[in-house]
Amino acid sequence: MIVTVLLLLSSLTFPPSPPSELRAFDTPNDAGRSITLTWKNPPEDESLKGYEVYRAEAVKGEYSMVGFVLSGDETYRDGDVVDGVEYYYFVRGLREVEFSDSERVGPAVSRAQWFNVGRTSFLVIVVVFCVLVFWYIRRARRGDSLFVRKIPGLEAVDEAVGRSTEMGRPVLYVSGLGTLSDVTTLAALSILGRVAKRTAQYEVPLIVPCTEPLVMTTAQEIVKQSYTEAGRPDLYNEGNIFYLTYDQFGYAAGVDGIMLRDRPGAVFLQGYFYAEALILAETGYAIGAIQIAGTTSTTQLPFFVAACDYTLIGEEMFAASSYLSKEPVMLGTLKAEDVMKVLIVVIFLGAALLGTLGFLVSRYSGHEGLTNAFESLVNLFAAE
Amino acid sequence: MKRLLPLAITFVTGMLIVVAFVLPHPPFGGLEDRFLNWYLIVVGFTMLLGVDSLVRMHISKLARRRPGWGYSVVLLVSLALTVIVGVWSWIGWRSIIHPVAPFMYIYTHVIIPLQATMFALLAFFIASAAYRAFRARTVDATLLLVAAGIVMLGRVPVGAYLTQKFPNFVQLPVIADWIMDVPQLAAKRGILIGAYLGAVAMSLRIILGVERTYLA
16 A cells, blocks of 8 residues: 555656657658657656647747647657758647656658559559549440349339329438539439339329439439439429438438328438438338438448338449440449459458458468568558 | 539538648648538528428428428427527527527427437337347347347346356356457457448549549
8 A cells, every 4th residue: 555655656756758750751652841859758647738839930949739639649740840840840749747858850841742652543543443444434335245133122113103102102312421522422413313214104193202412403403304204304303302311310200200190101311320320211201102212331231221122232233324324334333343353352352362361371481571571561551 | 524523522521621630730730620610600501491491391382281380380489489589589688599598498498499309218128129030930039138138137236146156257247248349349440441441442532533432
């Protein structure tokens, strides 16, 4: 007991150990105006409050505090610097009153980089993918037939709208909580165009409650265009595509209310969903509607699979516009996707094989060549 | 021209963002953030369109005495009251999110409990969906039932207690972790890789003007 108290008192009286191995360098792969500092924490000191970062423009100049990080952190990014100017730093380990300073380091100069090395793999993948897309588009334009597997969820669109027509009930289209800047929402809107064309042909009302005004405006234009293309602009009702609310559960309550009051015969749940996904899908099930869901949210997919008649899983949503339009050029991009997936699987298998072999070779013969090759491969594809 | 201009804007903007992603040097660096800020400004203005749509729809419902018109009265009165209280909070406390501002009172005592109520309903919906999904009518559903049973038992103390005397590899928490870390994660990653590739393909189609459905 006495020893513990003495240790505690001594730890409070003496200054903490200073941070060691301080480095200040230009933040890599950025647009400049940033210097990164790294250091090593002193041996475990729970009474340490944090670190103050000090900066000056000359090694013996006047240092001023530019930032504070809590104890445990070992990096700080100074984003308030001018490119081309030399800066010097030190870091102060702070207890309550006691402190200790690291050595001074510098000069560090920030500069903008022309190329983000950490994104090389992204560039390689995009370039390869673009080449594949152009290649398959060219093939499609030449008239080559491209096989695309059946997607039951998209085949069922006509069935769902038809059933709604037979029941004399409206069709409800829910485009999720995504904004117009989400590519999932754009995919959902392209499916909406197809659904709207069918509802116009079958003369069934289409209800589209939206969670974002910009999505609402776009949806109105898409539906209007689809009704015109179907030769029934007279059936278009702007009031059926309306804004509900930005609030997640307010939106869920509003859509549930529409389902229970209007009892749609078909419900489309297409877009990006969060926790409200199952609330909507189960209410749709309860009213006996045929439900076609589609999302890229892996956490909500199981709920849709459990509660809906058909589910478009991830990529199937993005394939929808190409699949439904049957245009050769659009189908060409689908083929490119498939080839890219095969390439990625081959890379995964190769890396797994290389890693396993590297482990076995280094364990039984001590050679690190394969392990190093495996690590280089992993680093090449490690995203920044 | 009506179609060409939006397509040209999409192409130039899309290409600039792709270039900015790999070239951080000015003038490309920070372009994505700048475009997103412009987008947010546009969204701010479109909020007026949203409110206009909401108010018009409910006034029309009210005027025609459609079924459930009483809810429209509640909505319109609540909307007006919230706006008034928000303006009052701004004038009196210089911020609508000031802890003692009346707007925060509405947020804390009306909006949060309503959100919590809706979220709480999820438990019942999960139970009913799970009941349907776990009925062992097919091989797939049986596998799902067994896997879900193991994972659920492995996540609670009684699961660990039941199998604590067995060898490590047949203990429920260990099997549950294996199911979540290996087959579940593999399936999830497979879906994600497909979805990301699909998103890249869709983006390319939009940038190149092949995909035009969003233009209506």
